[in-house]
Amino acid sequence: MGPVHVTVADLARSLDYYRRVVGLDVLERAAGRASLGANSTELLVLVEEAGARPDDGHTGLYHFALLVPTRADLGRWLAHAARDRVQVTGLSDHYVSEAIYLRDPDRHGIEIYADRPRELWEGQVGSRMTTEPLDVKSLLDEAGASGFDRLPAGTVMGHVHLKVAGIPETIQFYRDVLGFDLVVERVPQAAFLSAGGYHHHVGANTWESAGAGPPPEGTAALRHATVVLPSVEARDEVARRVAESGQEPEEAPEGLTVRDPSGNRLVLAA
DSSP, X not given: OOOEEEEESOHHHHHHHIIIIIOOEEEEEETTEEEXXXXXXXXXXXXXXXXXXXXXXXSEEEEEEEEOSSHHHHHHHHHHHHHTTOOOSEEEEOSSEEEEEEEOTTOOEEEEEEEOOHHHHTTOHHHHOOOXXXXXXXXXXXXXXOOOOSOOTTOEEEEEEEEOSOHHHHHIIIIIIIOOEEEEEETTTEEEEESTTOSOSEEEEOTTTTTOOOOOTTEEOEEEEEEEOXXXXXXXXXXXXXXXXXOOOEEETXXXXXXXXXXXXXXXXX
16 A cells, blocks of 8 residues: 545644644645655655544544554554553554554544464464453563664555445455455445555545445545555556446546545555
């Protein structure tokens, strides 16, 4: 997965939060827009719409997930959160990964996580992926004496979790049209899909959005998530399947744009 683009109500407020709390670097800033990342890797784009309201009860972004390279990196972030009294919304052990959850000032969901070694869970995600309490003490012990300054080089967009209107049509689109593998299916509430044997690159749930439509104008919502294909040819093949499914991909400044059955916008990049 590539950069996630979201609307925010106050760009200066959001930049302060993402630099100071999350630990991202500002890579580029222009009028009403900023690009953030780790080292030189773009991960997040903020677009200001003054006065935009937080969105609830519609399809869109549940959270985007920043994958740090090591468990020690996650421990250092947790130590920073404890020291600086960062408000978190969850601390979970998913067996395949360990994760910390929070929300930005516009209530966009954020996950910061580290994977467990792939050999522990590869091929067993359906039976192994769960939600248990995080072992905070062990994670803080792993951090060692090093302090936290910012998210380290090598941090990537590990996955994007979306709110969708329904699971069967979501699976059909992401598996049969885009080409992801279905890893976990929990109809009618959730599904997890991936490429290359990963535990998930796309999560989908109906917990807050069953049967709902896209967020209305004037809300701080997902603008688009980015799906990165390995080549232009692979991207064009996906675009061809989308067109055959009845949806003509749109040319946009960011790249070829498609929408899932819930209206969530995706940019196909290569």
